[in-house]
Amino acid sequence: MLAPDLVTRFAADLAALTGEPHPPLALAVSGGPDSMAMLALAAAALPGDVIAATFDHRLRAESAGEAAMVARWCADHAIPHAVLTPARPIAANSLQARARTARYAALAAWAAGQGARFVATAHHADDQAETMLMRANRASGVAGLSGIRRRRPLGAVMLVRPLLGWRRAELAAIVAALALPVVDDPSNRDPRFARARVRQWLAAIPELDTGSIARSADHLAEMLADWEQLADRVWSQRPADAAIDVADQPRTLRRLLLRRLIAAVRASHAIVRPPFGPETHVEAMLDALAEGRRATQGGVVVTPRGTVWTAAPAPPRRDHA
Numbered sequence: 001m002l003a004p005d006l007v008t009r010f011a012a013d014l015a016a017l018t019g020e021p022h023p024p025l026a027l028a029v030s031g032g033p034d035s036m037a038m039l040a041l042a043a044a045a046l047p048g049d050v051i052a053a054t055f056d057h058r059l060r061a062e063s064a065g066e067a068a069m070v071a072r073w074c075a076d077h078a079i080p081h082a083v084l085t086p087a088r089p090i091a092a093n094s095l096q097a098r099a100r101t102a103r104y105a106a107l108a109a110w111a112a113g114q115g116a117r118f119v120a121t122a123h124h125a126d127d128q129a130e131t132m133l134m135r136a137n138r139a140s141g142v143a144g145l146s147g148i149r150r151r152r153p154l155g156a157v158m159l160v161r162p163l164l165g166w167r168r169a170e171l172a173a174i175v176a177a178l179a180l181p182v183v184d185d186p187s188n189r190d191p192r193f194a195r196a197r198v199r200q201w202l203a204a205i206p207e208l209d210t211g212s213i214a215r216s217a218d219h220l221a222e223m224l225a226d227w228e229q230l231a232d233r234v235w236s237q238r239p240a241d242a243a244i245d246v247a248d249q250p251r252t253l254r255r256l257l258l259r260r261l262i263a264a265v266r267a268s269h270a271i272v273r274p275p276f277g278p279e280t281h282v283e284a285m286l287d288a289l290a291e292g293r294r295a296t297q298g299g300v301v302v303t304p305r306g307t308v309w310t311a312a313p314a315p316p317r318r319d320h321a
């Protein structure tokens, strides 16, 4: 049996994230210890209101058996479970990124198809601290340093991370106490992967407090949310659908508005290439625009006329002219 205080805590964390006391929840369960602990917590906190899915990337021989293990546990606990598979094989180049994109797309489509509004992953405070340190090491800006988002839109549903305030060891204790079956992923300890090395390094230095590092990410995320609210206001008053007026706007706001402008043109013209995401740097573009020069990013060209920046799809590149 799960300790009641853990169940109450999970329910409270979830309610704070979703704004609802008892939200039906779709869970992304890989079968690793973190997501198995989340499954047990959600099953206890929201009886009858939980569904789960495992994405079988079909990249390793064991993956089908791992998905079947999660399916069995769910069947034993009367939780509807689906095994999702890639629409087409995941290409070998940029394997991690492609696997993630395929996984999130499949989870979003499944959750929406089931009528769920929230899909949860089991990212926790240790993941958050590792992510933050790795991003600091790449000179990330505030958006990158604010780490794994607590909630963000994912297709037609909202992706939530109710365990960001929980430590990996707390989840491991739940796995042990309930004797949950788990998949062991040796790559988590494989020192060839940067994340595994950061994890070992964090554990080896007692002065580094993982929880505090994760909370720093929270502070940045809060600040960013405030700026996003300001950006909402300015965005809603833009002079045209594909134009922004940056007069008197500080650079932080210009950056957020420019990112929205590019994203909006990409969406309205169905531009998928070149990639553009939260990690894309727009700094050089901001500099160019401030100096009155047009600039291109993510397949979108932005032209400054005074303080009004207008965006349009970039002409196709003629690499092989």
Ligand SMILES: Nc1ncnc2c1ncn2[C@@H]1O[C@H](COP(=O)(O)OP(=O)(O)OP(=O)(O)O)[C@@H](O)[C@H]1O
Pocket (backbone or CB within 6 Å): 028, 029, 030, 032, 034, 035, 053, 054, 055, 056, 057, 100, 103, 120, 121, 122, 123
């Ligand atoms: N194959 C899968 N099927 C379902 N859910 C998964 C799968 N892999 C990962 N997840 C979900 O994502 C969480 C984080 O997993 P993991 O740390 O492997 O992902 P990640 O590499 O950090 O991906 P991302 O950077 O996109 O978050 C898991 O706890 C689980 O909730």
